[in-house]
Amino acid sequence: MVKQVRNQVENPRFSVSIKIRIHHDLTRTIDLCQKAEATGVSWITVHGRTVEERHQPVHYDAIKMIKESVSIPVVANGDIRNLKEAENVWQMTGTDGVMVARGLLENPAMFAGYEETPLKCIWDWVNIALELGTPFMCFHQHLMYMMEKITSRQEKRVFNALSSTSAVLDYLTDN
Structure with a gap:
């Protein structure tokens, strides 16, 4: 899909990103991220839970391992409710940024x-x-x-x- 988008858009500076959840088998997630990078993804946002882990703790260690396995920017996502948590997740994972969802819905001025x-x-x-x-x-x-x-x-x-x-x-x- 990434290759198809890249082939359709003539502007080489056009960015293509993906957002994923981790898999139970982290090696599969890392493999997916490396393949996405190889096809030309500009950056990857990683939600640090599997599909089944709705309200379980976020696996920030997994996000960190994914960040260390690719050379493109990685954005951490999951359970960030305030600015201090955003800074902590950013530091803990070594990612290039954080993505906040519910936390910003609750407080757009975060x-x-x-x-x-x-x-x-x-x-x-x-x-x-x-x-x-x-x-x-x-x-x-x-x-x-x-x-x-x-x-x-x-x-x-x-x-x-x-x-x-x-x-x-x-x-x-x-x-």
């Missing part, structure tokens, strides 16, 4: 050094979502993530039950 989502960030999202016509489910879901650490259990129950943009706006204005 890389600006905030421990929890600032209210300005929440209102920025509201304004962007309204301007772009973001579907309600997406709009609401992102707000639920952002407000996770700054709302009580009771507030979450009330907010999660809201079913319209106007109800969400009223809630945010009143609280």
Whole structure:
């Protein structure tokens, strides 16, 4: 697939990346990464769990071994919830960077050094979502993530039950 993409794009500076999960047999994962590198992948993002390990600890040691087995950039992914964890994972794995998913959904201002989502960030999202016509489910879901650490259990129950943009706006204005 990588070769096909490379053959279709004339710009040699066009980057092609892949994101993978580790395999139970780490040698198979390393082999896959080396083959991907040989076909022209620009960088690899490695999620440090197998498909079955949904909430198990991340195998950062495996990511480090993968990084040591290829010469292209490797990005570490998995269970990074704040800036300190991002720095620790980066140091621990020796990778070229980190990829954050749920941690940034919960706190889009993480890389600006905030421990929890600032209210300005929440209102920025509201304004962007309204301007772009973001579907309600997406709009609401992102707000639920952002407000996770700054709302009580009771507030979450009330907010999660809201079913319209106007109800969400009223809630945010009143609280």
